[in-house]
Amino acid sequence: xRDEFGFIQSIIPKKTYxxxxxxxxxxxxxxxxxxxxxxxxxxxDTMVQGIxxxxxxMKPFHVGYKALAANISDLAAMGAIPTYYLVSIAVPKKGWxxxxxxxxxxxxxxLAKEYKMDLIGGDTVSISSELVISVTVMGRVEKGRHLLRxxxxxxxxxxxxxxxxxxxxxxxxLLEKGLNHPYNESEKALIHAHQLPxxxxxxxxxxxxxxxxxxxxxxxxGIASEANxxxxxxxxxxxxxYDKLLISKALLNYPDExxxxxxxxxxxxxxLIGTVPKxxxxxxxxxxxxxxxxxxxxxxxxxxxxxxxxxxxNHEKLLAKxxxxxxxxxx
Amino acid sequence: xRDEFGFIQSIIPKKTYxxxxxxxxxxxxxxxxxxxxxxxxxxxDTMVQGIxxxxxxMKPFHVGYKALAANISDLAAMGAIPTYYLVSIAVPKKGWxxxxxxxxxxxxxxLAKEYKMDLIGGDTVSISSELVISVTVMGRVEKGRHLLRxxxxxxxxxxxxxxxxxxxxxxxxLLEKGLNHPYNESEKALIHAHQLPxxxxxxxxxxxxxxxxxxxxxxxxGIASEANxxxxxxxxxxxxxYDKLLISKALLNYPDExxxxxxxxxxxxxxLIGTVPKxxxxxxxxxxxxxxxxxxxxxxxxxxxxxxxxxxxNHEKLLAKxxxxxxxxxx
Numbered sequence: 001x002r003d004e005f006g007f008i009q010s011i012i013p014k015k016t017y018x019x020x021x022x023x024x025x026x027x028x029x030x031x032x033x034x035x036x037x038x039x040x041x042x043x044x045d046t047m048v049q050g051i052x053x054x055x056x057x058m059k060p061f062h063v064g065y066k067a068l069a070a071n072i073s074d075l076a077a078m079g080a081i082p083t084y085y086l087v088s089i090a091v092p093k094k095g096w097x098x099x100x101x102x103x104x105x106x107x108x109x110x111l112a113k114e115y116k117m118d119l120i121g122g123d124t125v126s127i128s129s130e131l132v133i134s135v136t137v138m139g140r141v142e143k144g145r146h147l148l149r150x151x152x153x154x155x156x157x158x159x160x161x162x163x164x165x166x167x168x169x170x171x172x173x174l175l176e177k178g179l180n181h182p183y184n185e186s187e188k189a190l191i192h193a194h195q196l197p198x199x200x201x202x203x204x205x206x207x208x209x210x211x212x213x214x215x216x217x218x219x220x221x222g223i224a225s226e227a228n229x230x231x232x233x234x235x236x237x238x239x240x241x242y243d244k245l246l247i248s249k250a251l252l253n254y255p256d257e258x259x260x261x262x263x264x265x266x267x268x269x270x271x272l273i274g275t276v277p278k279x280x281x282x283x284x285x286x287x288x289x290x291x292x293x294x295x296x297x298x299x300x301x302x303x304x305x306x307x308x309x310x311x312x313x314n315h316e317k318l319l320a321k322x323x324x325x326x327x328x329x330x331x
Numbered sequence: 332x333r334d335e336f337g338f339i340q341s342i343i344p345k346k347t348y349x350x351x352x353x354x355x356x357x358x359x360x361x362x363x364x365x366x367x368x369x370x371x372x373x374x375x376d377t378m379v380q381g382i383x384x385x386x387x388x389m390k391p392f393h394v395g396y397k398a399l400a401a402n403i404s405d406l407a408a409m410g411a412i413p414t415y416y417l418v419s420i421a422v423p424k425k426g427w428x429x430x431x432x433x434x435x436x437x438x439x440x441x442l443a444k445e446y447k448m449d450l451i452g453g454d455t456v457s458i459s460s461e462l463v464i465s466v467t468v469m470g471r472v473e474k475g476r477h478l479l480r481x482x483x484x485x486x487x488x489x490x491x492x493x494x495x496x497x498x499x500x501x502x503x504x505l506l507e508k509g510l511n512h513p514y515n516e517s518e519k520a521l522i523h524a525h526q527l528p529x530x531x532x533x534x535x536x537x538x539x540x541x542x543x544x545x546x547x548x549x550x551x552x553g554i555a556s557e558a559n560x561x562x563x564x565x566x567x568x569x570x571x572x573y574d575k576l577l578i579s580k581a582l583l584n585y586p587d588e589x590x591x592x593x594x595x596x597x598x599x600x601x602x603l604i605g606t607v608p609k610x611x612x613x614x615x616x617x618x619x620x621x622x623x624x625x626x627x628x629x630x631x632x633x634x635x636x637x638x639x640x641x642x643x644x645n646h647e648k649l650l651a652k653x654x655x656x657x658x659x660x661x662x
Contacts, residue, residue, distance in 0.1 A: 028406075042452060134465045
């Protein structure tokens, strides 16, 4: 394997995008110019081999892509513009080649390029067993325009930005049949949703720029979990109408029982769930439509205990914060 | 073990320090107000059990303390004021108790309090074998005042900010005799240097505020390695005078051969090495003295290939970039 110095040299970006960057990789820390007109946004997310991905479900490119995508999705949920990222990677002494490591960075790089994000730091260490990748991302949002989970109020409408459950269905296929099965087009779409999720940055920006009071959360752990987070942060009851949830064509091939589980509790779709005052709905809907973005009303907010109620076929049930536990149930 | 929600609740700070903070832990990402008068500084550092620490050399409190200290040291080396930090921790399913995890956070918290840093995010995941802790820190420095490794020029003096080799000597003791040996006072001082290093933030600030052209680097991998980084970044030759290096009383008890190895190649002292124009030395020295900070001239910069020359007892030798490889040589 290359030495650490050689590896670091190989990942230093040849080109940078952000005009605020002063110094990237190569000194004790990275520097970029502050800007009083913005709020800086920062978060991190860690993926562990065997817990969040397996070599039998994700190629190295997907691992890198998804590690960055999950973080960008959190920026999107604040209404932020992505700017920078840093990567900590712990590489097992055996089982990962230099080429595979390069592919992980290529996966991140392809997404970073799309969003003009600069890689400005990181750390590479060795570990005995599983690969661990921890990505820190930064972004910025105009002062006061951030979109918090706590912004929901009685009477607001609840919306989502796209179909749910595809990533979980794709994972199911990969766990059953592996990476190299001859999948049909519809199955390929589900697998794509799992391996190469599309963070909703454009939508987050439309919502931030609308200047409307909007609560927003990204659906990383399933809509049941994320709707509960909005309910708790805003101290309101969220009512979700099952029949209004968006479903992809590919998922229509499966029985409703499976679909419901994936749509409500399946994680990593990285769509957004949010709330908007009823009076602003038409304007927000128009702004999304104009930009070619999907937005679908799927319920409403009412006064009451912080909880989530699911309406389905004239029945109501409490929707618990049951997240998606990755491989916990499959193994 | 507590569930993740309970754990996150337990680490949310009861009190915050930074006036620029808008939202800390609890939403998709943290938010803080930008400031056009400053440059934002960011870096991360990862420690892996068995590579960077062992349970036989570090108590959980020390692990947390040192993980944050190593990062703060990088901020110090840019002349920055620490502000925020985020923590990614991968916890093995066996071998770490809730109490030990709490102690890791207490270790970080004790240092964060000293520097008025707010914990604003993180991620907690499980892993099969070794604990991995990755800390991202942020700080800020007045626009244009940052201190880079590339600032050294022909004729500058080279300085360090304190004694070297103590941490490596302390590690040697711990590996040989363990945590619970009845150490004498002098040995305890070396062990303290290893377990609870003191990042040189105050010194970094004095140097940044001096407005002098200063190159600066923190000594995390041994002065041989760090002096070479300055030589490479500035494209100059660094001359170090061995007899001028600072040595602690505790280290005087060891034979010169061991001392030399620890002082030149021992890592994790977290002192600073820097350069300053000769004409500014007196002023910088006075500013440090006035603040009770140690600064010691230990060599000079001359034109030439990027390399480091060590002068000792009228001999000169090339000092290679041989870093401190943690436990690699001991195991």
